[in-house]
Amino acid sequence: MTNAVIAALIALWALVIGLCLVVIALLRQVGMLHERLGPVGALVMPGGPAVGDAAPSFELAAVDGRAVRIGGASTAPLTLLFFLSPSCPVCKSLLPLVKSVERERRGALQVVLASDGDMPAQLAMIKREKLEAYPLVLSTPLGLAYQVSKLPHAVLIDAAGTIVAKGLVNNREHLESLFEAHRLGVGSLQDLAARTMAEAAE
Incomplete structure (x- = not known):
């Protein structure tokens, strides 16, 4: 036993x-x-101004009356142009992250929210999500100029008015990849991964 x-x-x-x-x-x-x-970053959609191009320039009024300039020379080292909609659940889930990113880079990053459509719905979103600190512009021509076809979409613009990163952002990693791509001097992390694989194949 x-x-x-x-x-x-x-x-x-x-x-x-x-x-x-x-x-x-x-x-x-x-x-x-x-x-x-390899790293997976924001999905770069076809069409619209490319990374390295001058950002389409707009002078708009935010819903609260603030004057907002997009494109061209800026006093802010970086501008995050974040396209969203009150009816987009993914946009809503990313707003706390957008606020966090702005707080971490305070003084070095300006956030501009962009949307179009019904004004009451936009104002309700601002109140509900506590977005009063950020200018929200309503402009269909702005979305057309950047050829935004899906939301949420983000464009990172430097102080000279040049697009340094852009893409469809569905989660934290996608949004943060825009800043990482800018830091590394590449159009996107997808470009970096493709370049790395090509170099490895040689």
């Missing part, structure tokens, strides 16, 4: 050790897969 118990314990421990080795191997494979996939 004792020998049987000892044998069972040995078999059990062997099974546990085997499972641990399998888990370690799986974690290693996941890490390798993550490395191969």
